[in-house]
Amino acid sequence: MNAADLGLPVAVPSTALFTDRYELTMLQAALRAGTAGRRSVFEVFTRRLPEGRRYGVVAGTGRVLDAVENFRFDPGVLEFLADRGIVDAPTLEWLSGYRFRGDIWGYPEGEVYFPGSPIMRVEGSFAECVLLETVILSILNHDSAVAAAASRMAVAAGDRPLIEMGARRTHELAAVAAARAAYVGGFATTSDLAAGFRYNIPTVGTSAHAFTLLHDSERDAFRAQVDSLGGGTTLLVDTYDVTEAVRMAVEIAGPELGAVRIDSGDLLLLAHRVRQQLDDLGAHKTKIVVTSDLDEYAIASLAAAPVDAYGVGTQLVTGSGHPTCSMVYKLVARADSAEPDAPLRPVAKKSMGGKMSVGGRKWAARRTDADGVAEAEVVGTGPVPEELAGRQLLVELVRGGEVVAREPLDAARDRHTAARGALPLSATQLSKGEPVLPTEYV
C-alpha cells in the first residue's frame, strides 16, 4: 500500500468507483469493437483560470498517485456492476484484473500553471486510461482550487502564519484534502485532526465560545483552560467584553500568556486596541490571532495591524470564490491500431462554443528572461527547442504502473514557494488581471 511509503497511518481504499458510468460503458464498447487496446494519450489542462486570477497552483498530485495505485475492482464492486447491469461479462472479467500499467507525467505538485498547461499526461491503452478520468479530475480540480486560494492568502499574510480551520464548512473528507492543499499553498497549520493524522500536518486549536459559556463566568473558563493547557495557551477574548477579557486573561495566565484570539467585530480596530492593552499589561510577547470570515483581501487589509496569525475557514475551503478549477481530461492522441508500435495520431474535438482543445502529445516549458524571471508558458507538440530543454515542466510520476515520484508534502510546499517566487512580481497582486504569463503554443 502506498500510504506506508510515507509512514502514513491511513490506507487508501479502492478508488475504482469514483468513476462516471460512461467510462465503463465506453470501455465495454471499445473492448467489443477491438479499439480498447489502442495506445492513447490523455491530458489534463484548463482552458482558463478563474476570472481575474493571475496563476493557478497544481495540488493533489500526490493524492492522484495514491488513487491510481488503488484503482482496482474488488469483488464487491464487480458484483455491484454485474447486479446493476452496468457492464457485460467480458468487461467485468477485464476489470477484475485491472491495474494501471501505463505512464503518467505531470507538473510536480506545488508548481504553478496557466491556461493550456498540460498539468498531467496519462498514457497507455485507451481502456486503462479512460477509466481514470473522473478520479483524477476530482482530485486536481478540488485540491488545486484550494491551493490557489491558499497561495493568495499566503502572499497577503507575508511572514505571518496562516491557520487552516475550514473543516466545518466543507464535506468532511474534502476538508482533509483542503487542509493538505492549503499546506501546499503556504498555510502553516490546520485545525483538522484528520489532516494531522493522515498527512502529518501540524494541528492547532484551543477553545470556542461554547467553552466560555459552559462555565459560570469567563474567569472560570479562562482559569480552567490555563489550568489544563498552561499559560502559553490562546484565550478567546470576545465572548462578552474584549477589554475586560484581555485584562482577566493576563491576570490569570500572567504576562507569559501565549495569545489571545479575536473572532468577531472590527478586527483592525480591536487588534490595535488589544495590542496596546497587552503592552500596557506587560504582555509584550502575547500574540494576537484573528479568525473571523477572513479571505485574502481581509488578510491584506490587516497587514499594518498588530496581528500575529490568521485563522481562515470558509473562504479557503471554498477556493475564495472559485471552489473548483475547470480542468478537463482530454484524449489528445491515439494509435490507429492496438499494435504496440503503431504511431500516435493527434486528435481533437472540433472547436464549438469555445471548447477548443489542441491535439497532440505535449511538452511544456517555462521561458525565463535574463534575470531568471518567468516570461512565458511555452506548450508544444513537436520537438522541444534546445534553449527550453532544461526548463521543461513535466516530470515522470508513474512508469509502467509504478509510482516513481512519491515525495513528502513539504517538498510540494517548498516547490510552490519557489515557483511563485520566480513569477513576475505582478503575480502576487490580489487585484484582478490576466494570467501573469502568456501561454505560447509552438
Add this chain to the structure above:
Amino acid sequence: MNAADLGLPVAVPSTALFTDRYELTMLQAALRAGTAGRRSVFEVFTRRLPEGRRYGVVAGTGRVLDAVENFRFDPGVLEFLADRGIVDAPTLEWLSGYRFRGDIWGYPEGEVYFPGSPIMRVEGSFAECVLLETVILSILNHDSAVAAAASRMAVAAGDRPLIEMGARRTHELAAVAAARAAYVGGFATTSDLAAGFRYNIPTVGTSAHAFTLLHDSERDAFRAQVDSLGGGTTLLVDTYDVTEAVRMAVEIAGPELGAVRIDSGDLLLLAHRVRQQLDDLGAHKTKIVVTSDLDEYAIASLAAAPVDAYGVGTQLVTGSGHPTCSMVYKLVARADSAEPDAPLRPVAKKSMGGKMSVGGRKWAARRTDADGVAEAEVVGTGPVPEELAGRQLLVELVRGGEVVAREPLDAARDRHTAARGALPLSATQLSKGEPVLPTEYV
C-alpha cells in the same frame, strides 16, 4: 454497523477525527475543571440564507446519523492523539470509551429551512456534545448547499429529469455526498458509480468525446456504441458536425435511437434544429439530452426548447455559487452543575459584529394560512402555542445514543417535494429576494 440497516454495502469508518482540535482541548479542560458533565444543548442554525435565496434545504441528516454512530476513538486514533500530545492521559481514557449517548432532534432531511431555524439540536453532557461540532457542520453545510442548488434546478426543470454529473468538479467523496444531496433536492439520476454503490441512486452514462475520437470515424464510434449498448443508447453528437452526426446516428441506430446528447454550442438553437431533424428522420421518440455548463438559469431558459433531460455538473456540486451554508453549532443552554436534574440555563455569546445567537433550547413550527400555505417560520424557547403544537418541525433522530429515525433516501426526496410545494409560490422564483417566509421569535 448502521449501513447494514439500509442494505448499503459500505461501512462507515470512524468519524472521530473529523474534528477540530479545539474540541478535544475544550474537553480536556472541562474534564479537569469538573464542568464536562454539565448537561448541555447545542443547536445548528444559520443566521442567513445565501444572498438572494428564498429557502434552504436540509440535507445530510442521514449522513449525520451515520457519523454520530461511528464517532469512536480506535486504538490508532488514540495513539495519534497521545503521540502528538494533543490531549492528556485522563482525556485519552475518557475518549477510549466514547459513544454518543445523548439525544438529537432535528428537521427531517428534505425539509426546508430559514434563518434561525433550529435545524438540529444535540443534547447531552457538554463533553459528549462538544466533540460532534465539526463533523455535524461539515455534513450539513456541504450537503444542504448542494441540495438547495438541486432544488432550484428541479424547479426550473419542471417534469424533465435532471442528471447529476459533477463528480469530476469536486472532491471525490464530496461528489458522492453531492449526488445524494442532489437526489434529495430532486435530481433523478447520477453519473457517479460510487453514489450508486453507496446510496442506491440510479446511475446513467454512455460515452464522451474521447470515445468518438478513439475511432477512425464518428461512424465507427457510433456503430461500436450501438453494438455494445443497443439502439436505446444515447449518442453524443457534437464532436464534429451536429447535423451530420444526427443523420448518421439515426441511420446506424434506427429511429428507435434512445437519445442524442449535445454538450456544447448554443443549446437553444441546437435543440430546436436537432428536434426538427430527428422528427424529419422519423425518430419522434428519440430524446435530446443537454449537458453543457448548466445552472438553474440556463435550465429555465431552455424550458420552451425541445429538451428532454438536463445533465448538470459544476454548478450543482458547487451549490450554484454558494458551496457552503453558514450553519453554526452553538451552545444555547447548559446546567449549572453536573447533576442530572440540574435545570438548564440559556446561554449566548454577546452580540458583536452581527454574530448574534438566541439562547435557550428551541422548538420550531411552520404556521400556515387558511389554505395550508406556509406563512411563517416560528421559533420559540417557551411553551409551544396550542395552535402550533401540531405543526412542529423537529423530530426525534437519536434517543439515548440510538438512532431512531433512519429512513430510505426516497423518503427525504419526497419530503422535500412536499415541503417546497407548501411554500408560497414565490419560493420557486429564481430571481433574488428575501427568504420566502419570515422567521418569528416567540
